[in-house]
Amino acid sequence: MLADISPLREHADFRRLWFGNGISAIGQQMTAMAVALQVYAITGSSFYVGLVGLCSLVPLIVFGLYGGAVADAVDRRRLGMTTAFGATALSAALAALAILHVHKVWPLYTVVALQAVCFAMNSPARSSMIPRLLPAEKLPAANALASMAGGVEQMAGPMLGGVFVGFWGYQSAYLIDVVAFTASLYAMWRLPAMLPGDDGEPGSGAPAVRRRPSVTEGLRYLAARPNLRTTFISDLAAMVLAQPRVLFPALAALWYGGGSRTVGLLTAATAVGALIGGVFSGWLERVNRQGFAVLIAIASWGAAMTVFGLTHDLLLGLLLLGLAGCADTVSMVFRNTMLQSAAPDDMRGRLQGVFLVVVVGGPRLGDFLAGSASDIFTPTVAIVGGGLACVVAITLIGLLQRSFVRYDARTPVA
Structure with missing residues (x-):
């Protein structure tokens, strides 16, 4: 444990x-x-x-x-x-x-x-x-x-x-x-x-391999592998559509009557949930239907964000953000496991570059989308609408990518 x-x-x-x-x-x-x-x-x-x-x-x-x-x-x-x-x-x-x-x-x-x-x-x-x-x-x-x-x-x-x-x-x-x-x-x-x-083993001291880097080759490989491709698309559904962190300064002032310290609590709540999910993650090793688990975890993220947008109680809001963080940890563990087990070693480096863009860039695009929606409408509309959009998007992904739903860790297929 x-x-x-x-x-x-x-x-x-x-x-x-x-x-x-x-x-x-x-x-x-x-x-x-x-x-x-x-x-x-x-x-x-x-x-x-x-x-x-x-x-x-x-x-x-x-x-x-x-x-x-x-x-x-x-x-x-x-x-x-x-x-x-x-x-x-x-x-x-x-x-x-x-x-x-x-x-x-x-x-x-x-x-x-x-x-x-x-x-x-x-x-x-x-x-x-x-x-x-x-x-x-x-x-x-x-x-x-x-x-x-x-x-x-x-x-x-x-x-x-x-x-x-x-x-x-x-x-x-x-x-x-x-x-x-x-x-x-x-x-x-x-x-x-x-x-x-050449081998990447500890202390190998092998000479560097000089070759022209090929990002496009990695992208072509990813485009032809539906299960690996869906791990990135599903994460984007959560991070782009239902990412409210950019609104925390406004929420602290408008909803909770707080300041910068309240913003810190709101931002930290998701991380607390992620940490708890990581500490108590032993049960994840017994899950073989990892693609289906990713879909459930991301749908849970969207649902938690939807309810968060409907309540103005600080303690309940922190709890919901913590639950979302726990769901994100489950999703991350299975997506990483699928990427490591289903992809060949000579493609993992380039796929890691794509992983970095999605994991770090996706939330920033979500910041822009949530901030724009909040200014056009209201923070409540931005958060609730984003959470519902995430649930709908992940449901459509499951319906359209049946191989991802059937993915079994005992026989990994990219």
């Missing part, structure tokens, strides 16, 4: 990287929260807060698709350190803008876009380091630890960001992010060179 922590005990490089990335990720979440609050304070509009997500979306799509290919052609340690240092400098730039009281949104949008470039190049590099640091039998435990760390980051980062902004201003969150990045930089500095190898 509980996570295996032996990778942390037995492998110092992985332990440093896990802790370093976790601390840095909390700082990044604090920065994301502070930027949303600052844009809303300047403009008073959820639409402009939604534009923050759109500014991240384009760089993530462009550079995310090629990030995995670049990570397979250069020293991953050097790439990770370079992009992490760039993200550190950008957080320092945000702090400077806040200290100088620059009341314009376009500098914030510019920095956010550049941060998305750094993240899109850094994430595949960091992910591809893990198989070189651990034996193959420890990779499932390492991925479980990464999932649990992600829940803590999503829970603690926004909540701390809201608290620090509320007490000490936007610059406090940005400066903490700058300091937090040093943990990740130190962890990668202690690593050996990570040149791509």
Whole structure:
């Protein structure tokens, strides 16, 4: 029932990287929260807060698709350190803008876009380091630890960001992010060179394979594999249609009479649910109809968001967001498992690039859609309509992709 922590005990490089990335990720979440609050304070509009997500979306799509290919052609340690240092400098730039009281949104949008470039190049590099640091039998435990760390980051980062902004201003969150990045930089500095190898085994030291990266080949493969393709489409149904986080600053003020600390609680509630779902995930190993489970989990997400939009009680709202986060964890576990087991090894890197674009870019597109709908109609219409649209979309996906409903983990078919 509980996570295996032996990778942390037995492998110092992985332990440093896990802790370093976790601390840095909390700082990044604090920065994301502070930027949303600052844009809303300047403009008073959820639409402009939604534009923050759109500014991240384009760089993530462009550079995310090629990030995995670049990570397979250069020293991953050097790439990770370079992009992490760039993200550190950008957080320092945000702090400077806040200290100088620059009341314009376009500098914030510019920095956010550049941060998305750094993240899109850094994430595949960091992910591809893990198989070189651990034996193959420890990779499932390492991925479980990464999932649990992600829940803590999503829970603690926004909540701390809201608290620090509320007490000490936007610059406090940005400066903490700058300091937090040093943990990740130190962890990668202690690593050996990570040149791509032929087998990807720990310590292989194999020479890099020099070839022209081909993103289109991976996309063609994905287009011809209905089950793998549906894992991405189903996630987009949830993240694009029923993603209300961009509305949290407005909801805190209009529904709950709160401020930045209430925004932090709303954002953290989903992460708390995801963390609980990860801690008590032992039963998932006994589920073989993984495609059907993905559809049920995403429909549950949409239903929870629909009810959330109908209530203005803070405690009930937090509970519903927590249930949605738990459903998201179930969906994520099965989608990742299907991607890892049904796809051949020589395609997993390029599919991981698509995975990054969908998982990170989808919610940002959802931010833009929810912010626009809220300004055109009302926050209630945006949230309830999005939740219902998610349930309808996932039902149609199940009806149209019968092979996905029948997918059996004992005989995985892409």
